[in-house]
Amino acid sequence: MVMNRVVVTGGAGYIGSHTLMELLALDHEVCVLDSFANSSPKALVRVSKLAGRKFAVESADIRDEQALYRIFNAFKPDAVIHFAGLKAVAEGETKPVDYYDVNVAGTLNLLKAMTASNCSRIIFSSSATVYGDPDYLPLDETHPCRPASVYGRSKYFAEQVLFDWARATPRRNAIVLRYFNPVGAHESGEIGEDPQDIPNNLMPFIAQVASGLRQQLAIYGDDYETRDGTGLRDYIHVSDLARAHVAALDYASRGQVGADVFNLGSGNGATVREMLAAYEVACGRSLPSKVVSRRAGDVAASVADPSKAEKLLDWRTRHTLEEMCSSSWNWQSKNPTGYRAAESLDVSPKAHDAV
Numbered sequence: 001m002v003m004n005r006v007v008v009t010g011g012a013g014y015i016g017s018h019t020l021m022e023l024l025a026l027d028h029e030v031c032v033l034d035s036f037a038n039s040s041p042k043a044l045v046r047v048s049k050l051a052g053r054k055f056a057v058e059s060a061d062i063r064d065e066q067a068l069y070r071i072f073n074a075f076k077p078d079a080v081i082h083f084a085g086l087k088a089v090a091e092g093e094t095k096p097v098d099y100y101d102v103n104v105a106g107t108l109n110l111l112k113a114m115t116a117s118n119c120s121r122i123i124f125s126s127s128a129t130v131y132g133d134p135d136y137l138p139l140d141e142t143h144p145c146r147p148a149s150v151y152g153r154s155k156y157f158a159e160q161v162l163f164d165w166a167r168a169t170p171r172r173n174a175i176v177l178r179y180f181n182p183v184g185a186h187e188s189g190e191i192g193e194d195p196q197d198i199p200n201n202l203m204p205f206i207a208q209v210a211s212g213l214r215q216q217l218a219i220y221g222d223d224y225e226t227r228d229g230t231g232l233r234d235y236i237h238v239s240d241l242a243r244a245h246v247a248a249l250d251y252a253s254r255g256q257v258g259a260d261v262f263n264l265g266s267g268n269g270a271t272v273r274e275m276l277a278a279y280e281v282a283c284g285r286s287l288p289s290k291v292v293s294r295r296a297g298d299v300a301a302s303v304a305d306p307s308k309a310e311k312l313l314d315w316r317t318r319h320t321l322e323e324m325c326s327s328s329w330n331w332q333s334k335n336p337t338g339y340r341a342a343e344s345l346d347v348s349p350k351a352h353d354a355v
């Protein structure tokens with residue numbers, strides 16, 4: 001294992017904060033770069049306490065080119081793990097310029113700062129959403145990419161930029177990680193997912209139903225061609241995902257790997273009803289739900305073929321669905337309003353609850 005000086009953009013976010021735990025445990029030197037637009041500095045305070053280590057923190061936006069030059073020239077990183085970005089699928093459709101600005105132009109700014117400071121390795125946070133509606137399952141990395149949303153296209157375009165950047169000069173390495181559905185929380189219950197508004201994703205929504213913040217789960221359709229009619233996804237524990245970033249960093253530090261892409265999932269799928277049932281076991285009570293119509297843009301099923309990551313990164317998932325739910329519930333019950341004070345959380349009934 002090579003020790004690296006690593007800039008972690010979006011390090012205060014959900015996946016970023018869990019990855020910091022892994023990096024710090026392995027004695028990498030870290031500089032977090034975060035705008036805190038969609039994250040809390042409290043996450044970093046907790047990471048530092050849990051890890052028993054201090055690290056540099058820069059409050060900056062990846063669109064701020066000058067700030068990036070300054071930070072990179074001062075810290076002189078060996079590598080970047082790039083999480084910072086906008087990620088709400090529905091919001092992307094109404095704010096395409098913001099999504100391309102942050103996710104694509106922000107990535108370009110990073111590459112400029114990296115090039116200026118001679119940093120030649122980047123690990124990029126991408127998404128299985130770049131595949132679009134699957135032609136076959138499980139999805140391997142050679143599946144065609146047909147992203148069906150602004151968000152998905154912003155990730156896809158950023159990937160292309162990174163591939164071209166890496167190919168332009170022999171010693172550059174760009175590793176693209178396509179996540180399936182990250183869920184769960186750190187075993188301590190001190191860091192976890194903290195949606196700023198009404199959760200878009202299944203697990204944080206169920207967690208808020210379990211803690212009484214939301215009335216019931218809206219199940220988006222039960223007429224899909226899956227084993228119980230509800231949507232099927234490949235859920236991956238966030239701590240497993242975090243380990244994959246460190247494995248990718250190690251892989252990129254070993255030598256000339258150029259541009260490469262890995263699917264990160266378990267290879268197994270669970271339906272919405274199966275997730276709900278597993279969460280009920282974790283929290284010890286039954287949770288209200290109601291079937292509503294399908295959500296626009298959803299696919300019936302999505303499952304990863306993670307064999308390339310297993311082989312080349314020597315990485316595989318360890319945590320079960322039960323552990324994903326129990327760790328989520330541990331975090332949720334300890335921090336019902338995330339990193340914020342209770343009064344600041346919007347729990348007013350909105351469209352999502354009105355089912």
Ligand SMILES: O=c1ccn([C@@H]2O[C@H](COP(=O)(O)OP(=O)(O)O[C@H]3O[C@H](CO)[C@H](O)[C@H](O)[C@H]3O)[C@@H](O)[C@H]2O)c(=O)[nH]1
Nearest residue numbers: 127129200201202203205218219220231232233272295298
């Ligand atoms: O309140 C909810 C939320 C979700 N679901 C269902 O639960 C499953 C998982 O939904 P998520 O929103 O948690 O996850 P998605 O697979 O839809 O979303 C993932 O894929 C998206 C693109 O499709 C984006 O990349 C997103 O960031 C990523 O989490 C889907 O079948 C969805 O229909 C519900 O029934 N009710």
